[in-house]
Amino acid sequence: MRTKSRLHNDFIDDLKKNEASLNTNNQEVDCLIIKPVNRWIDEAKNRPIPNMLCSEFWYENELCILFADTNLGKSIFAVQIADSISKGEAIDRFKLESKPKKVLYLDFELSDKQFEKRYSNNYQEHYRFHPNFYRAELNTGAELPSNYKNLxxxxxxSITENILTNNIEVIIIDNLTFLNSDNEKAKDALVLMKFLIKIKKKYSVSILVLAHTPKRDESKPICKNDLSGSKMLMNFCDSAFAIGRSTVAHNFRYIKQIKQRNTEHVYHTENVIVCKIDQKHNFLGFEFLDYDSEYSHLKSYKTNDLEDRDTEMIGYIKDGKSNVEIGKLLGISEGAVRKRKKALNL
Incomplete structure (x- = not known):
């Protein structure tokens, strides 16, 4: 039996051979498409302006990466985005400019029962998704056809077949590790990204790929280097954004732009979107709270232990200190003090 590493290497080799075969079979194909620059612009004018799929984070026909540490809610937010796009209804306080689209969510993380729990009220009163929303998981009982060397x-x-069969316009892959377990290796990451770019261009689909970060220092702002395999992946994607853990409360998260091509850098270190993860009746999702500085949510030498900071904060409150004074003493913003007091019902 071939090892997982050997299977992966076969996959990489096959993709490279397929690319070479395509170029060999069509002698007229050149590696460069050269036209007068005005012609490029004239042709581009006839194509529609890309619409926002999730505010300035992700636009139509982009290959976008959403990354975060484990258990910070990547899948929760990704399903919420998919639900929004399939219905053509924006998430509260986020922007959606497109009409309803057919979405294929490739779920390599949860079982159907785990998925059910998130979108029901204790397995009752289930949330009803739009018919445009398709979910796929791996069929572990299927035999590998002889014309494929590996899974x-x-x-x-199968991804390309489903685009055609179901008229899919948006693909969300949860997560990158399944398609390429060695994405930190530049040569493998390049082949994977080229495959995704190819189907994006050929079928005019929008692609969101979920990815993990290695263990990171949460006292520092999130940057592109926090993405596993960052250099190659970041070079070839059109956009990227990240979810960070907040020190204000255990269920608080912040969302930050990391890379953008179709828009200005709106959600940067001084202006992140702060949300809380909450299950309202039968839907687990992100609920908008505020815009804030990322520094208000990072760990510091005084905030490594949230319980210790809470105890210290309560002491300052009893001493009659203002939110501004408490913030300075704890090394956080006045807004972070307000939010934490609210979370603790103080």
Whole structure:
């Protein structure tokens, strides 16, 4: 039996051979498309302006990466985005400019029962998703067809088949690790990104890929280097954004732009979107709270232990100190003090 590493190498080799075969079979194909620059612009004018799919974080026909540490809610937010796009209804305080689209969510993380729990009221009164929303998970009982050397190659082929069969316009892959377990290796990351770019251009689909970060220092702002395999992945994606853990409360998260091509850098270190993860009746999702500085949510030498900071804060409140004074003493903003007091019902 071939090892997972060997299977992965076969997958990489096959993709490279397929690319070479395509170029060999069509002798007229050149590696460069050259036109007068005005012609490029004239042709571009005839194509629609990309619409926002999730505020300035992700636009139509982009290959976008959403990354975060484990258990910070990447899948929760991704399903919420998919639900929004499939219905053509924006998430509260986020922007959606497109009409309803057919979305394929490739879920390599949760079982159907785990998914059900998140979108029900204790397995009752289930949330009803729009018919435009398709979910796929791996069929572990399926035999690998003889014309595919490994599972990864078979999955990639199935993605393209489903785009055509179900008229899919948006693909969300949860997560990158399944399609390429060695994405930190530059050469492998390049092949994977080229495959996703190819189907994006060929079928005019919008792609969101979820990815993990290695263990990071949460006292520092999130940056592109926090993405596993960052250099190659970040070079080839159109946009990227990240979810960070907040020190204000255990269920608080912040969302930050990391890379953008279709828009200005709106949600940067001084202006992140702060949300809380909450299950309202039968839907687990992100609820908008505020815009804030990322520094208000980072760990510091005084905030490594949230319980210790809370105890210290309560002491300052009893001493009659103002929110501004408490913030200075704890090394956080006045707004962070307000939010934490509210979370603690103080």
């Amino acid at each position: 990864e190659e078979y999955v990639c082929h």
